[in-house]
Amino acid sequence: DQQVKQNSPSLSVQEGRISILNCDYTNSMFDYFLWYKKYPAEGPTFLISISSIKDKNEDGRFTVFLNKSAKHLSLHIVPSQPGDSAVYFCAASADRATNKLIFGTGTLLAVQP
Amino acid sequence: DTGVSQDPRHKITKRGQNVTFRCDPISEHNRLYWYRQTLGQGPEFLTYFQNEAQLEKSRLLSDRFSAERPKGSFSTLEIQRTEQGDSAMYLCASSLMSDSPLHFGNGTRLTVT
Numbered sequence: 001d002q003q004v005k006q007n008s009p010s011l012s013v014q015e016g017r018i019s020i021l022n023c024d025y026t027n028s029m030f031d032y033f034l035w036y037k038k039y040p041a042e043g044p045t046f047l048i049s050i051s052s053i054k055d056k057n058e059d060g061r062f063t064v065f066l067n068k069s070a071k072h073l074s075l076h077i078v079p080s081q082p083g084d085s086a087v088y089f090c091a092a093s094a095d096r097a098t099n100k101l102i103f104g105t106g107t108l109l110a111v112q113p
Numbered sequence: 114d115t116g117v118s119q120d121p122r123h124k125i126t127k128r129g130q131n132v133t134f135r136c137d138p139i140s141e142h143n144r145l146y147w148y149r150q151t152l153g154q155g156p157e158f159l160t161y162f163q164n165e166a167q168l169e170k171s172r173l174l175s176d177r178f179s180a181e182r183p184k185g186s187f188s189t190l191e192i193q194r195t196e197q198g199d200s201a202m203y204l205c206a207s208s209l210m211s212d213s214p215l216h217f218g219n220g221t222r223l224t225v226t
Contacts, residue, residue, distance in 0.1 A: 103155030
């Protein structure tokens, strides 16, 4: 039972263009969502988060959008840079007190120079 | 901030042997989490500690697994009588507060032959 789904295993984008990574969830109890970036041989690194009371959160080149009715969130990276090439994981939490995260399977982003 | 440190980075063991991994969280973080990641999947929650107290264990954590955080600082994860299905990346994460983003270490890759 995959509660957090990232249906695109990979994405290729040209440098300078927008990267859009998508994530769907099934558990309506999720109220906090995060994106992590992972380079090979390293642990995941926190990128950006959003609470369910918001529909958008922005941090520099990274913006996360949340559509609660569709149970969908997306990460926009503008402009994309070669250093953004990594695996991106979407994660969700239904309990901020425990901070236990449920992760998606990840999307491999390749930004072509 | 030296980050979350995990030791060893790699462990190869024969089926039936016991293994122990260590995690040193960021020094002021009182929350510590263990996750497991297998190929093609996102990290899966195993257990977490608030200081020295283990507050939750996933059903993924069979009786062969035990985790400790004796003085509320470093933590160990022991797997007894390893099986080939235990082969995975074991990730440790820490957070300052219950609703702070998790900071992950680079993981311990376990291979059971």
